[in-house]
Amino acid sequence: MLPKPKLNVQSFPRPPLLEHTPRYLQIKCQNQVIADTKDAFWVLETYHSPTYYLPLKDISIELKKTQKSTFCEWKGWATYYSISLNGEEVKDRIWSYEDPTPRFKDLKGYVSFYVGPWDCFVDGEEVKSQPGDFYAGWTTSELEGVIKGSKETRWM
Template identity: 70%
Template sequence: MPPKPKLNVQNFPRPPLLERTPRHLQVKWHGQTIADTKDAYWVLETYHPPTYYIPKSSLSISLTRTQKSTFCEWKGWATYFSVTGEEGKETVKDRIWSYESPNEAYKEIKGYVSLYAGPWECFVDGEEVRPQPGDFYGGWTTSELVGTIKGDAATRWL
C-alpha cells in the first residue's frame, strides 16, 4: 500500500472545516475496544491535527454528563462526560465531549462525541495516534501530518 500523502496542518482552513471521513477509528481502554467506527466526521482547523467525532452508538461504554462545559467560537457550547471502567475501578472525567446543540454549520455532529487521545489508546486506520500537545485541544496526531501543531506554550499565539 502506498504511503498516505502528507497533510500540512498550516494549510487547514479557518473557520474549521467539518466533513465526513471514511477512516476507521478505534479506541481501546485497558485492552478492551470501547469505540469502533467508520461513521465519523473530522474537523480540520489551522495549526491543529484533526479532531474526530464518532456516533455515541459506536461506544461500548456508558457516559455520565459532568458539570464542565466550554465554548467554541465556531461550534458552540461543549458538554463533557465521565466514564467508569470495568468493575468501577477507574473513572475518567472530562475526556469526552459533544456539542448537543451545535451552531448551524456544525449541525452534523449533534449526537456525536469526541475523545481526547488519552488515557485510552486511539487509532486511525490502525495507526496509534499521539495526543495534540498540551491538554486543552483534543486533536489526534498521526504520521501523515506535517507543519507546526498548536497546543504547547510555544504555539500559544498561533
C-alpha cells in the first residue's frame, strides 16, 4: 500500500473550500460506534486541520439542541447539540449549520464533531484534535505545515 501524499495546511484555500470526501469516517465512544460514514464533506481552510461534516442519517445517537450558537463569516450561524453518553450529558461538542450560506448550502443535514470525549477516525487512523479547544479540525498524520492553534501561531 502506497503512503498517502502529504497535505500542507498552508496551501489550503481562504476562503475555505467545501468538498465531498470519500474518506471513511467513524466516531466511537467506549468501543460503541456512534457515527459511521463514507458520505461526508470536509472543509479545508488555510492553516487549519480539515473539519469533517457527517450526514445526520449516519449518526446513531440522539442529538438535542442547546442554547449555544456561534457565527462563522463563511458558513453562517451554527447550532450546537448535547448528547447523553453513559448517563452523562456532553454539551456543545457537536454542531451544524441549519441554514448555511449559499456557498456552503450542502452542509444542511450534516453535523460536525470536535475530537473528544469520543474517538474519531479517518480511514482507520485515530485523529488528534487541532490545537486549541476553539478549533475543531481533525489532525491526521498526512498533514504538514503550521496548524492554527499550535504554539507557533500564539502570541508570546
